[in-house]
Amino acid sequence: MASEKDYQGLYDRIAALREQVASRLSSDLVSNPSLADAITKQIDDMLASVVDADSRIPPPPDKGLSQLAGVGPDAAKALGATRIPQGVEAYDETITSERIIAVGDMYYLWQHEKIGVFRAVQKLQELFKAGTVRLSSGPGAFALYQFDRRDVLRYTKEDRLAAYRRIFGYGGAPAPTGSRANTDYHKLFSHFVHQVTLFWRDKRISDVIRERAYDPSFGSIAIVRRAGLDLRNNLKWLSFGHLNVLRVEVMQLLEEAFKILDSDDVKRLFGADTGWDVLEEVLIRYFNERLVTSPRQRMGVTGREVLRWLAQPHILQTTRSQFETLLLEIAEQSEEWLTSAQAMGLGKRTGSHRVLPWDQTQPTPIKSNGRQKAGVSPQRAPAREFEYEL
Numbered sequence: 489m490a491s492e493k494d495y496q497g498l499y500d501r502i503a504a505l506r507e508q509v510a511s512r513l514s515s516d517l518v519s520n521p522s523l524a525d526a527i528t529k530q531i532d533d534m535l536a537s538v539v540d541a542d543s544r545i546p547p548p549p550d551k552g553l554s555q556l557a558g559v560g561p562d563a564a565k566a567l568g569a570t571r572i573p574q575g576v577e578a579y580d581e582t583i584t585s586e587r588i589i590a591v592g593d594m595y596y597l598w599q600h601e602k603i604g605v606f607r608a609v610q611k612l613q614e615l616f617k618a619g620t621v622r623l624s625s626g627p628g629a630f631a632l633y634q635f636d637r638r639d640v641l642r643y644t645k646e647d648r649l650a651a652y653r654r655i656f657g658y659g660g661a662p663a664p665t666g667s668r669a670n671t672d673y674h675k676l677f678s679h680f681v682h683q684v685t686l687f688w689r690d691k692r693i694s695d696v697i698r699e700r701a702y703d704p705s706f707g708s709i710a711i712v713r714r715a716g717l718d719l720r721n722n723l724k725w726l727s728f729g730h731l732n733v734l735r736v737e738v739m740q741l742l743e744e745a746f747k748i749l750d751s752d753d754v755k756r757l758f759g760a761d762t763g764w765d766v767l768e769e770v771l772i773r774y775f776n777e778r779l780v781t782s783p784r785q786r787m788g789v790t791g792r793e794v795l796r797w798l799a800q801p802h803i804l805q806t807t808r809s810q811f812e813t814l815l816l817e818i819a820e821q822s823e824e825w826l827t828s829a830q831a832m833g834l835g836k837r838t839g840s841h842r843v844l845p846w847d848q849t850q851p852t853p854i855k856s857n858g859r860q861k862a863g864v865s866p867q868r869a870p871a872r873e874f875e876y877e878l
Contacts, residue, residue: 490542493568502535529807543574583720585799587727591655592795593735598652599788600742603781606645608770609635609745612754626753635744642741643734651734655726670726673719678835680715681794684815684822685837687712691812709811716803783828790821790828 490498509527510517517524552571554560564570600606609632615621616632623629649661657671687708748754750763758769764781771777802814829835 490572490574491568492570492572493566495572495574496568498535498538502531506531525808532806539574547571547573583724586732588720588723588799589796590732590735591723591727592792592799593739594651594655594731595795596788596792597648597735597738597742598656598658599784599791601648601652603767603784604771604775604777605742605745605749605767607775608767609748611770611774612748621757623753623757626751628748628751628754628757631744631748631751635748643737647734648738651731655723655731670722672722674834676715676719676722677791677794678826678829680712680719680798681822681826682835682837683712683715684794684818685826687815688819688823709808709815712815713803713811716798720798720803780832783831787825787828787832787834790825793821794818794825 506528509531513523513527548555548562548571555562555564556570558564612621613632613636616623616629623632646661649659650664652658653661653663653669654667655670656673657669658674663669746763749766754766755761755763758766760766760769768779768781771779797814797818802811802817805811805814826835826837830837
């Protein structure tokens with residue numbers, strides 16, 4: 489068990505070791521900056537192993553209080569002989585990846601909900617029941633019957649919309665009783681995606697301008713990490729409850745719905761080649777909607793990949809080379825999501841916004857009909873507002 493004197497000495501020796509290594513290898517570090525990462529990681533690993541070993545030693549029954557207070561036979565003669573703990577488990581390492589992955593699936597489902605997959609199948613059901621379409625006993629017709637019969641066993645549309653509202657702040661449905669709408673999600677998510685795209689843009693530039701290739705302000709992993717941790721912490725307390733089982737059920741529902749749209753008799757009914765063509769034909773013919781199928785679908789796919797990446801411990805990686813390697817997994821997904829969001833008016837790309845001010849995570853006052861209140865500038869209206877209407 490480390491005493492206060494040992495505790496202080498450990499960090500003094502680590503600091504001296506860093507200074508000594510930097511002094512002896514200064515010329516090599518200038519010509520080979522990646523060597524600094526390797527040395528720093530080795531020293532950090534040494535320190536972490538010592539701290540971890542000390543944390544595993546069971547404390548005395550009184551947790552060292554009598555020693556500190558000078559009571560009993562073990563009373564310390566000096567402050568340096570008293571016990572000092574190493575600290576508690578880090579906050580950002582206490583999250584469960586399963587819940588964040590479930591959030592990613594819910595985001596994927598929200599985008600398909602906005603596209604209109606379930607509304608299109610519901611419309612086909614109405615037409616099938618009314619006998620106004622030429623469907624009778626084909627695979628699509630039978631699947632429509634089964635889809636309708638299973639409806640009583642599923643979560644309702646209101647349940648889905650309430651879940652979207654609670655997790656993302658999206659939609660106009662009220663949040664479930666006892667919870668609140670997560671009005672900060674869209675701002676935090678787009679900020680993280682934007683920082684990832686800025687990181688790789690700066691990285692590409694630094695590969696050309698070699699003298700700035702290792703400038704910490706040019707492609708900062710700290711900014712990307714902070715944006716990712718802010719988003720992950722935002723979702724931590726909003727991913728409990730029935731979210732896990734709901735997303736499994738709705739994912740099954742989405743698969744079933746798309747099989748109906750992609751069935752041969754339904755495609756033949758609309759003269760379509762794919763299930764997506766049937767979906768768009770129904771939305772145009774019966775809902776008179778402007779199609780947003782492609783950007784919405786890609787936002788769902790790429791957004792889910794970004795959230796899946798965030799569910800893993802990659803964001804806690806401190807070594808630059810390893811962090812870049814892991815972040816490369818979502819580099820293209822982030823660029824594609826941001827481009828699709830720009831096309832939909834749900835995001836913007838700037839080159840100067842490196843930090844998200846804390847007050848910009850607060851919701852802007854908006855009326856229930858989606859219009860802004862007086863005094864709110866249209867240019868400053870949050871992108872979330874475009875997600876309000878379903």
